[in-house]
Amino acid sequence: MNWYQKIWKPKTIIIVFFEFNTQGVRYSAIKKSVISKKDATSPMNFDSLDDVIKHFGQNTPYFFHVLGKGVLSRKIELTKNFKNNLIINGNSEDFIFSSFHGLNHIASSFFRKVLIEDELSKSSKAIEIDLLGINCGEAILFTLLGNQRIELNTILEKREGEIVVFSKNPNPIDNCVYQGQRVTAVELTSKAIIDHLIQKNDSYSSSNNEVDKTSFENYAQKTQFKVFGLVILSTIFTSLLINYFYQNNLNSQIAQLELELSVSNENLSMLDRLEQEKYRKEKLIINAGVNSTKFLSFYLNEIAKTVPSEIQLVDLDLFPLSGKLKNKRKIEVNQHQIIIQGVTQGNIAMDDWMERMDRFDWVKSVELINYMNNSEDGNSIFTLSITLL
Numbered sequence: 001m002n003w004y005q006k007i008w009k010p011k012t013i014i015i016v017f018f019e020f021n022t023q024g025v026r027y028s029a030i031k032k033s034v035i036s037k038k039d040a041t042s043p044m045n046f047d048s049l050d051d052v053i054k055h056f057g058q059n060t061p062y063f064f065h066v067l068g069k070g071v072l073s074r075k076i077e078l079t080k081n082f083k084n085n086l087i088i089n090g091n092s093e094d095f096i097f098s099s100f101h102g103l104n105h106i107a108s109s110f111f112r113k114v115l116i117e118d119e120l121s122k123s124s125k126a127i128e129i130d131l132l133g134i135n136c137g138e139a140i141l142f143t144l145l146g147n148q149r150i151e152l153n154t155i156l157e158k159r160e161g162e163i164v165v166f167s168k169n170p171n172p173i174d175n176c177v178y179q180g181q182r183v184t185a186v187e188l189t190s191k192a193i194i195d196h197l198i199q200k201n202d203s204y205s206s207s208n209n210e211v212d213k214t215s216f217e218n219y220a221q222k223t224q225f226k227v228f229g230l231v232i233l234s235t236i237f238t239s240l241l242i243n244y245f246y247q248n249n250l251n252s253q254i255a256q257l258e259l260e261l262s263v264s265n266e267n268l269s270m271l272d273r274l275e276q277e278k279y280r281k282e283k284l285i286i287n288a289g290v291n292s293t294k295f296l297s298f299y300l301n302e303i304a305k306t307v308p309s310e311i312q313l314v315d316l317d318l319f320p321l322s323g324k325l326k327n328k329r330k331i332e333v334n335q336h337q338i339i340i341q342g343v344t345q346g347n348i349a350m351d352d353w354m355e356r357m358d359r360f361d362w363v364k365s366v367e368l369i370n371y372m373n374n375s376e377d378g379n380s381i382f383t384l385s386i387t388l389l
Contacts, residue, residue: 102163109137
């Protein structure tokens with residue numbers, strides 16, 4: 001689970017130095033990388049804490065370090081209640097201690113909490129930042145020392161794990177040589193703070209440890225919330241985007257299917273109309289007698305062959321209409337009837353002709369419907385009805 005816990009730790013930290021002096025407070029800050037030895041920025045001076053926050057922003061966590069007037073540094077013997085020995089009058093709960101524990105002595109820097117609280121109250125932006133911790137003085141520099149001595153505003157020396165010197169330098173300087181390089185007090189203190197944040201030094205402690213621990217946990221939870229929130233929002237956005245394109249695709253498919261359905265419906269309607277038209281025409285053909293067992297020309301030919309020379313045909317209706325033609329009424333024909341009109345010179349020829357036609361196997365009966373003499377020329381007009389089987 002170490003890798004999981006590490007991913008929520010800050011990658012860079014803004015270390016702000018509050019240096020109190022007789023003129024007021026001097027603000028300086030540096031942006032340090034937690035995962036790289038190279039600093040993100042060089043130390044910079046500012047006029048106020050709001051200017052620091054305005055310059056670096058609120059997305060990176062901060063760490064405060066208090067120096068100068070109001071910060072006391074002492075070397076005392078290692079005891080259980082060393083804080084009470086450092087404070088003559090007052091309550092230790094009103095102070096913030098930064099202490100390094102040697103074999104027999106403790107190097108401690110401390111100041112009243114009200115000092116930093118007053119500074120924070122002057123800032124309108126301080127409440128908006130993630131503050132990971134507050135340290136003070138030069139005691140933290142012992143975490144960087146092996147068996148060596150450095151001189152800055154304070155002289156520090158450690159031998160074999162024991163604190164040898166921790167006192168104010170009568171000739172204070174702002175830089176020293178550390179590991180073969182000349183560094184400023186701000187740079188060295190920043191390194192000590194970052195090293196301690198990366199890997200806790202058991203010999204170093206702060207009375208603000210519990211507060212700092214809570215601040216780290218809050219920052220980790222806040223980072224987790226941001227990351228998981230971003231992942232969830234990204235997932236939701238991606239799902240909505242996919243759903244949007246999928247819905248558009250479905251709508252396109254639906255529109256295409258509706259178009260195809262419309263065309264199919266038109267085709268079905270046309271097919272239905274054609275079927276009805278086909279049915280009407282078939283009925284018309286059936287009613288017209290075209291589908292009779294014998295062709296129409298057969299009846300005409302057979303009748304024509306039997307007509308005597310004494311008879312002259314005037315009109316022949318093969319399958320006459322069953323009724324009169326009317327609008328919006330279908331045509332019906334009598335498929336079993338032939339009507340013949342003509343003129344005969346005598347009734348004997350007429351009778352013979354009717355008898356001959358009555359012998360046809362396709363004739364059911366031959367009936368004389370009308371017979372009328374014409375006095376002018378002596379001929380008679382007749383009308384025959386032939387009923388077919």
